[in-house]
Amino acid sequence: xxxxxxxxxxxxxxxxxxxxxxxxxxxxxxxxxxxxxxxxxxxxxxxxxxxxxxxxxxxxxxxxxxxxxxxxxxxxxxxxxxxxxxxxxxxxxxxxxxxxxxxxxxxxxxxxxxxxxxxxxxxxxxxxxxxxxxxxxxxxxxxxxxxxxxxxxxxxxxxxxxxxxxxxxxxxxxxxxxxxxxxxxxxxxxxxxxxxxxxxxxxxxxxxxxxxxx
Amino acid sequence: xxxxxxxxxxxxxxxxxxxxxxxxxxxxxxxxxxxxxxxxxxxxxxxxxxxxxxxxxxxxxxxxxxxxxxxxxxxxxxxxxxxxxxxxxxxxxxxxxxxxxxxxxxxxxxxxxxxxxxxxxxxxxxxxxxxxxxxxxxxxxxxxxxxxxxxxxxxxxxxxxxxxxxxxxxxxxxxxxxxxxxxxxxxxxxxxxxxxxxxxxxxxxxxxxxxxxxxxxxxxxxxxxxxxxxxxxxxxxxxxxxxxxxxxxxxxxxxxxxxxxxxxxxxxxxxxxxxxxxxxxxxxxxxxxxxxxxxxxxxxxxxxxxxxxxxxxxxxxxxxxxxxxxxxxxxxxxxx
Numbered sequence: 001x002x003x004x005x006x007x008x009x010x011x012x013x014x015x016x017x018x019x020x021x022x023x024x025x026x027x028x029x030x031x032x033x034x035x036x037x038x039x040x041x042x043x044x045x046x047x048x049x050x051x052x053x054x055x056x057x058x059x060x061x062x063x064x065x066x067x068x069x070x071x072x073x074x075x076x077x078x079x080x081x082x083x084x085x086x087x088x089x090x091x092x093x094x095x096x097x098x099x100x101x102x103x104x105x106x107x108x109x110x111x112x113x114x115x116x117x118x119x120x121x122x123x124x125x126x127x128x129x130x131x132x133x134x135x136x137x138x139x140x141x142x143x144x145x146x147x148x149x150x151x152x153x154x155x156x157x158x159x160x161x162x163x164x165x166x167x168x169x170x171x172x173x174x175x176x177x178x179x180x181x182x183x184x185x186x187x188x189x190x191x192x193x194x195x196x197x198x199x200x201x202x203x204x205x206x207x208x209x210x211x212x213x214x
Numbered sequence: 215x216x217x218x219x220x221x222x223x224x225x226x227x228x229x230x231x232x233x234x235x236x237x238x239x240x241x242x243x244x245x246x247x248x249x250x251x252x253x254x255x256x257x258x259x260x261x262x263x264x265x266x267x268x269x270x271x272x273x274x275x276x277x278x279x280x281x282x283x284x285x286x287x288x289x290x291x292x293x294x295x296x297x298x299x300x301x302x303x304x305x306x307x308x309x310x311x312x313x314x315x316x317x318x319x320x321x322x323x324x325x326x327x328x329x330x331x332x333x334x335x336x337x338x339x340x341x342x343x344x345x346x347x348x349x350x351x352x353x354x355x356x357x358x359x360x361x362x363x364x365x366x367x368x369x370x371x372x373x374x375x376x377x378x379x380x381x382x383x384x385x386x387x388x389x390x391x392x393x394x395x396x397x398x399x400x401x402x403x404x405x406x407x408x409x410x411x412x413x414x415x416x417x418x419x420x421x422x423x424x425x426x427x428x429x430x431x432x433x434x435x436x437x438x439x440x441x442x443x444x445x446x447x448x449x450x451x452x453x454x455x456x457x458x459x460x461x462x463x464x465x466x467x468x469x470x471x472x473x474x475x476x477x478x479x480x481x482x483x484x485x486x487x488x489x490x491x492x493x494x495x496x497x498x499x500x501x502x503x504x505x506x507x508x509x510x511x512x513x514x515x516x517x518x519x520x521x522x523x524x525x526x527x528x529x530x531x532x533x534x535x536x537x538x539x540x541x542x543x544x545x546x547x548x549x550x
Binding site: 115120121210213 | 315328
C-alpha cells in the first residue's frame with residue numbers, strides 16, 4: 001500500500017510541477033501582454049487586450065471538472081492517451097494558464113507607475129521596461145503568486161482522479177470513494193494538505209528573502 | 215546663455231477625460247537657454263507637471279512643437295526619441311528608484327539602457343555616487359535610505375548618461391526644509407560644474423528664489439509671466455505672479471479705505487533704513503499696515519504697505535520723499 005501511495009505522491013508532484021512550468025511558460029507572457037497592452041499600459045493595443053481578456057475569462061469560467069472532460073479529445077490528440085498523469089497535464093495547463101495570467105497581471109499592476117515613467121524618461125523601450133523594470137520590480141509578488149498557482153494546480157490535479165488521471169487524487173477516489181477505504185483517503189488527503197503547506201511556506205520564504213524593500 | 219537648448223512653441227495638451235476635454239496647456243511659448251537654471255512655477259493644477267512631461271515627450275503634446283537642441287521632437291521615431299531622452303535626465307518628487315536594485319545598480323540602469331559595457335557603467339556609477347556624496351551607500355537598497363539620500367541617488371542616476379538637460383519635477387516637494395536646501399545646493403553645484411541646463415518645476419517660490427536664474431509663471435495652462443527671477447520678484451505684473459510673490463497680499467484689502475500706499479522694494483535701495491529715514495526727514499508719523507520683504511543676495515525685495523497721514527500735504531511729502539529715493543510707490547486701491 002505504501003508503494004501505491006508513494007507512487008501517487010510522485011505522480012502528483014510530477015503533474016503539478018510540470019503543469020505549473022508549462023502553464024507559466026504561457027501565463028507569464030500572457031499576463032504581461034495584458035498589462036502592457038492595457039489602455040494605460042506602456043504599449044496600448046486596446047483590441048488585443050479586450051480579446052485576450054474575454055478568452056481568459058471564458059476559460060476561467062468553465063469548472064475544471066467539466067474542462068477535464070471536454071478536453072478529452074484534445075488530450076488524446078496531444079499525448080495519445082487520456083489516462084495517467086501525463087495526460088492530466090494537458091487540462092491542467094489549459095485551466096491554469098489563464099489563472100496564472102491573471103495572477104501575473106495583478107502582480108505587474110502593483111509596480112509603481114512612477115518607476116516605469118522614470119525608465120521611459122531614460123529612453124527605455126517597452127521591452128526593456130518589461131524585462132528590466134516590471135518583472136524584476138514585481139519579483140516578490142510574482143513568487144507569492146507562483147506559490148498560489150502551485151497549490152491550486154495541485155488541488156486541480158487531485159480532481160483528475162475522476163477520469164483516472166493518476167496521482168494522490170486518483171488513489172483517494174479509487175480506494176476511498178469506490179472501495180470505502182476511508183483510512184487511505186484520509187492519508188492521501190493529509191499528504192495533500194502537507195504538500196500545500198510546504199509549497200506555500202517555501203513560496204512565502206523565498207518571496208521575503210528576495211524582496212529588497214524590507 | 216544665448217543659445218536656446220529647449221524651445222517651446224505654442225505648446226498645447228488636451229486630455230480626453232470622461233467629463234469631456236480638459237486643456238492642461240493652452241499654447242505655451244518659452245525658450246530655455248543652455249546653462250541656465252530655469253524655474254517653472256504655478257499653483258497645483260496649473261499644468262506645470264504636464265509641461266515638463268511634454269519637454270521629454272513622456273506626454274505627447276496635442277499641439278505646438280518642442281525643439282530640443284535643434285531637433286523637433288514630434289518628428290522623431292520612437293527609437294530616436296529614446297536616444298534624445300538619454301540626453302535629458304529627469305528626477306521626480308517620489309524619487310522613483312528601482313526598489314529591487316541596489317543603489318549602484320540603480321545608477322547603472324540608464325547606462326544599461328544606453329548599452330554601455332558593464333565595467334564602464336560601474337566605474338561611471340561610482341564617480342556619480344562620489345559627486346552626490348553617497349559612494350559608501352553603493353551596496354545599499356533604496357528602502358534603507360532617507361528621502362534626501364534617495365533623491366541624491368536619483369540625481370546620480372539622471373546624470374549617468376551625461377545629459378545636457380536635467381528636468382526636476384517637484385524634486386524637493388517631498389523633503390523637509392534642510393534636506394531641500396542641501397538638494398538645491400547640489401543642483402546648483404552640478405549646474406556650475408558641468409554646465410547642465412536645469413529645469414525646475416515647483417510650487418514653492420523659495421525654491422525658485424534659491425537656485426533659478428529665470429522663471430516662468432504658469433497659470434491655467436498659459437505662461438502668465440516669464441523673465442529674470444529678480445525682476446519678477448520685484449515687479450510681478452500678472453495676477454498669478456502677484457499671488458505667488460505676495461501670497462499674503464489678500465490681507466491688504468482689509469486695510470483699504472484709509473489712505474494707504476505700497477512701497478515696492480526691487481533690490482535697488484537695500485541697506486538703507488528707508489522707513490526710519492523717511493520718518494526722520496518728513497517728521498510725519500506713518501502706520502505700517504503690512505510688510506513682506508526678503509533679502510536675496512543682499513538686495514531687498516518685497517513690499518511694505520503704510521497708512522499715510524490724513525493731511526494731504528503731509529501725505530504728498532511722504533510720497534515725494536519715497537519717489538525721490540528711487541522706490542516704486544503706488545496707492546493701494548480697492549480690489550488690488
